[in-house]
Amino acid sequence: xxxxxxxxxxxxxxxxxxxxxxxxxxxxxxxxxxxxxxxxxxxxxxxxxxxxxxxxxxxxxxxxxxxxxxxxxxxxxxxxxxxxxxxxxxxxxxxxxxxxxxxxxxxxxxxxxxxxxxxxxxxxxxxxxxxxxxxxxxxxxxxxxxxxxxxxxxxxxxxxxxxxxxxxxxxxxxxxxxxxxxxxxxx
Amino acid sequence: xxxxxxxxxxxxxxxxxxxxxxxxxxxxxxxxxxxxxxxxxxxxxxxxxxxxxxxxxxxxxxxxxxxxxxxxxxxxxxxxxxxxxxxxxxxxxxxxxxxxxxxxxxxxxxxxxxxxxxxxxxxxxxxxxxxxxxxxxxxxxxxxxxxxxxxxxxxxxxxxxxxxxxxxxxxxxxxxxxxxxxxxxxx
DNA sequence: GTCTATATAGTGATAGAC
DNA sequence: GTCTATCACTATATAGAC
Numbered sequence: 385x386x387x388x389x390x391x392x393x394x395x396x397x398x399x400x401x402x403x404x405x406x407x408x409x410x411x412x413x414x415x416x417x418x419x420x421x422x423x424x425x426x427x428x429x430x431x432x433x434x435x436x437x438x439x440x441x442x443x444x445x446x447x448x449x450x451x452x453x454x455x456x457x458x459x460x461x462x463x464x465x466x467x468x469x470x471x472x473x474x475x476x477x478x479x480x481x482x483x484x485x486x487x488x489x490x491x492x493x494x495x496x497x498x499x500x501x502x503x504x505x506x507x508x509x510x511x512x513x514x515x516x517x518x519x520x521x522x523x524x525x526x527x528x529x530x531x532x533x534x535x536x537x538x539x540x541x542x543x544x545x546x547x548x549x550x551x552x553x554x555x556x557x558x559x560x561x562x563x564x565x566x567x568x569x570x571x
Numbered sequence: 572x573x574x575x576x577x578x579x580x581x582x583x584x585x586x587x588x589x590x591x592x593x594x595x596x597x598x599x600x601x602x603x604x605x606x607x608x609x610x611x612x613x614x615x616x617x618x619x620x621x622x623x624x625x626x627x628x629x630x631x632x633x634x635x636x637x638x639x640x641x642x643x644x645x646x647x648x649x650x651x652x653x654x655x656x657x658x659x660x661x662x663x664x665x666x667x668x669x670x671x672x673x674x675x676x677x678x679x680x681x682x683x684x685x686x687x688x689x690x691x692x693x694x695x696x697x698x699x700x701x702x703x704x705x706x707x708x709x710x711x712x713x714x715x716x717x718x719x720x721x722x723x724x725x726x727x728x729x730x731x732x733x734x735x736x737x738x739x740x741x742x743x744x745x746x747x748x749x750x751x752x753x754x755x756x757x758x
Numbered sequence: 759g760t761c762t763a764t765a766t767a768g769t770g771a772t773a774g775a776c
Numbered sequence: 777g778t779c780t781a782t783c784a785c786t787a788t789a790t791a792g793a794c
Binding site for chain 4: 413414415425426429433434435
Binding site for chain 2: 406407408410411412482484488489491492493494495496502505506509532533534537538540541542543544545546547548549551552554555556561563564565567568569
């Protein structure tokens with residue numbers, strides 16, 4: 385997920401993403417961000433006149449990169465192994481950090497976000513839930529995953545559990561909590 | 572002498588709780604709170620000199636009340652019915668509001684909270700996970716709940732799923748998402 | 759494209775009158 | 777116990793020099 389950056393704009397988005405994941409959208413300022421990078425706040429305003437603009441740029445890049453990361457999961461795998469790879473991608477992204485998923489961080493402070501953010505975060509959730517729905521469909525067909533009842537409802541519950549596990553893993557500093565969700569669905 | 576409100580302190584804690592659930596700890600100010608209640612910010616400082624003091628009071632009351640709510644669940648019930656009652660308690664608390672669980676709201680912005688908060692939120696999570704562990708133990712004994720693998724890990728996953736469902740239920744304005752978690756564990 | 763300087767408003771917090 | 781008044785600081789944001 386982490387790429388190299390030469391220009392200031394990318395640096396800003398990168399650090400803003402991390403700060404939102406660690407502290408939330410209202411938990412950091414342009415000053416925090418500028419100091420961290422070693423520039424002035426006015427330089428951030430040059431690229432992102434309003435904080436809302438920065439937020440949207442961060443969400444778009446995050447969703448784009450996460451989409452790309454999921455695409456790397458071998459389509460030939462069995463559904464349970466795909467799920468393990470999916471969980472593993474989350475472990476790589478969050479273990480050893482103080483971060484949670486950007487989507488979860490934003491969804492948690494929904495009432496304090498600029499209105500445009502809701503739709504963007506919904507899109508991120510919907511994309512992941514759709515991918516998991518396909519995964520569960522395959523797993524039910526193969527018999528490699530346990531899918532009680534509706535496919536989409538199971539996918540929603542699974543994604544909610546994974547997101548919630550990332551939150552509590554950070555809270556308790558217990559990285560293994562990311563795996564808690566697996567036994568419930570792996571046959 | 573003149574006490575317009577029955578108990579200003581309680582009013583403050585009550586509204587502060589709601590604001591944190593809706594916007595997060597860094598998403599509201601003493602001014603927001605004061606305007607909402609119809610007092611001045613200095614009156615809030617009289618009861619809670621620092622915002623951190625208010626936060627701790629809110630968490631303690633919330634945990635206390637939630638503990639009391641869970642205690643009302645009939646111990647004679649079968650485990651699956653206890654779980655339905657537990658989910659129902661969440662529905663009563665959050666449906667029709669723009670709120671999520673206070674614990675989840677705080678855990679999501681952990682990096683931007685005063686240090687004392689982490690322990691308090693951990694305590695809240697631990698209490699719920701312990702209650703769910705007992706529940707799953709009963710359910711496994713009765714055969715009324717499906718518990719794959721470790722009891723405590725299943726309880727952690729279940730609580731994470733429930734918390735995550737509340738977050739996404741608000742995000743999508745789909746209250747039924749609270750029920751998504753049930754089919755995975757009810758036998 | 760980055761800076762200095764500044765505008766305007768909001769923040770948590772305190773002192774002291776009543 | 778609540779208020780007015782105010783503090784020092786921080787927030788987002790803008791204007792204009794270089």
